[in-house]
Amino acid sequence: MFFYTYHVLGKKFISLSIKADQIFWGMKKLHICPGERYSSVGQAVYPDPPAIPKVDDRIQGEDAESIEKLAVTLMKHLGGRALIWDEVLQWIYMKEKDESMTEEKVAMGLQWLYLTGRASIYPGVVAKGPAVRWKCYRCGSGVHSIITGSCARCEGECAWCDRCVILGKNRSCTPFFLIHPLPGKVLREDMKMNLPGMSVSQQEAATMCLKWLEGQEKRMLIHAVPGSGKTEIMFLVIRHVLNRGERVLWVFPYKEKAISVGERLSQAFPNVSVGTISGELGKGGTDANLITATIQQASRFYTCFHLVIIDEADLESVLENSVWRYGIRRAMHPQGKQIILTVTPSNAWKRNIQRNGEMIRIASRFHGYPLPVPKVYRVWALWRKVAKGRSIPYLESFIKRVKQKQGQALVFVPRTVDTESFLYWIQCRFPDLKEKCDAFIHQDETRDQKMERFLSGWTRLIVMTPHLAKGVTVPRCHVAVVGADHPVFSTGILVRMAGKVGRSASYQKGDVGFFSSVWTEAQKRAVKEIKQSNRIAKQRGTLIGG
Ligand SMILES: [Zn+2]
Ligand SMILES: [Zn+2]
Known part of the structure; x- marks a missing residue:
């Protein structure tokens, strides 16, 4: 890919496709004075490409009309996105599946969008001039995150950003595009919504959210217990925003949740387009009014959304990571608002929200029964005993209770290797359970069958790491966290794992046990959080029997 500079109206401009510029300025009866050719956009412009002056908006002439048609096609797929060049190409090839859509053609269409004020072009990274001006356009990082070196792509001295490299390498030599969003699709007035009934605490929270939507505050923190029915509360809020013809983005740290909530939204709003963008570059329409996405994908939008919901915000340092924070801010419309959902907000967030925002606490579950309080058991040399199949009385009596109460147990262990040792321990201590035990491991092809067996009630005990727990809920559930002192079990994870018990109003006999050699701060805080x-x-007065 090459970049060209030229002069017109006394200014220097940049081009990805000089033909587009000739047609554009030709329409205005202006001649352009060619400059130089570069293999790096960062070398061609400094600091930013100038905005194109608005001379005349009319598209005239055959060449201009055909290039406009191309630009409209690109706009359909790229409107409201913030992408680097490689992502643009990948996305267009995936969407158009058209051999004739060559790299040159895409460059020409994008250049036309830039000339007509529908897109901005930046170097991925600015690494010229004084160090204070060095910047990554994708994640906003400064000089400390920018690495310089020779680059195979532009065959010269180049720079790239180390901070946002998880999204793919953003270099100084390749362009970064901000493409303006298309207007939101107008929804039918008779928009249907299929919602289950709501509890008193859900209704109260929904009313507060709707009031906040109309107010001045931009941010809202919802601190909700697991099983509070916060997803349904969000449905009401979303309906309100969609009714105004505005768009909503719902962000998750993991793709499984983005997919499952996307499916629920499609059922709840049968005549609204719902897009789910997850994985490498995602599938589904990015122009949908309602989008669920992973945090990585959320960073690839530009000023589209009047409401952004950040779910499970305490996991994967969603709010602590500046790359994600920057990405979410960019995805929001300038007048947009943000809802943060969490089971355990840190004190720093609470303070932050108190300064500028509102906070709601949903302390009861949708059915009104209290959360089961975990019991903490200290087991000396836990893993050595597990590995040798030795007796662990606390754990044995936990499993006996599960059997007596005709329940099913979810056993969480910190690492994949621990699942094997735990299954061995079960075989030694409970030979009768041997056939009724399973383990979930990462990339397990038989996972669906195992899940089916567990959901049908045949499997009595299933061992897994906490990351595989998404979507595993059964009514007669008991939870044991074995090795709860491992750092993988943060307060938020422990509260969520405990929250898998008692989801069904009809079975409130479930136990939660934390088994570990050491009683960690995370365990103490999780128990405190639940009791509180x-x-x-x-x-x-929202508790049954309270
Ligand atoms: Zn960056
Ligand atoms: Zn380069």
Whole structure:
């Protein structure tokens, strides 16, 4: 790919496709004075390409009309996106599946969008001039994140950003595009919504959210217990935003959740287009009114959304990572608002929200029963005993109770290797359970069958790491966290794991046990958090038997 400079109206401009510029300025009866050719956009412009002055908006002439047609096609797929050149190409090839859509053609279409004020072009990274001006256009990082070196792509001295490299290498030699969003699709007035009934605490929270939507504050933190029905509350909020003809983005740290909530949204809003963007570059329409996406994908949007919901915000340092924060801010419309959903907000966030934002605490579950409080068991040399199949009385009596209560147990272990040792321990201590035990491991082809067996109630005990727990819920659930002192079990994870118990109003006999050699701060805070929620729910009178 080459970049050209030229002069017109006394200014220097940049081009990805000089033909587009000749047609554009030709329409205005202006001649362009060619400059130089570069293999790096960062070398061609400094600091930014200038905005194109608005001379005349009319598209005249055959050449201009055909290039406009191309630009409209690109706009359909790229409107509202923030992408580097490689991502643009990948996305266009995936969407258009058209052999004739060559790299040159895409460059020409994008150049036309830039000339007509529908896109901005930046070097991926600016690494010229004084160090204070060095910048990554994708994640906003400064000089400390920018690495310089020779580059195979532009065959010269180049720079790239180390901070956002997880999204693919963003270099100084390749362009970064911000493409303006298309207007939101107008929805039919009789927009249907299929919603289950709501509890008192859900209704209260929904009312507060709707009030906040109309107010001045831009941010709202919802601190909700697992099983509070916050997803349904969000549905009401989303309907309100969609009714105004505005778009909504719902962001998740993991793709499984983005997919499952996307499916629920499609059912809840049968005549609204719902897009789910996850994985490498994602599938589905990026122009949908309602989009669920992973945090990585959320960073590839530009000023589209009037409401951004950040779900499970305490996981994977979604709010702590500046790349994601920057990406979410860019995805939001300038007048956009943000809802943060979490089971355990840190004190820093609470303080932050108190300064500028609102906070709601949903302390009771949708069915009104209290959260089961975890029991903490200290087991000396836990893993050595597990590995040797030795007796662990606390754990044995936990499993016996599960059997007595005709429940099913989810056993969480910190690492994949621990699943094997735990299954061995079960075989030694409970030979009768041997056939009724399973383990979920990463990239397991038989996972669906195992899941089916567990959901049908045949499997009595299933061992897994916490990352595989998404979507695993059964009514007669008990939870054991074995090795709960491992750092993978943060407060948020422990509260979520405990929250898998008692989801069904009809079975409230489930136990939660944390088994570990050391009693960690995370465990203490998780137990405290759960007790506190129950206490608040009781005070508010939203607890059954409270
Ligand atoms: Zn960056
Ligand atoms: Zn380069």
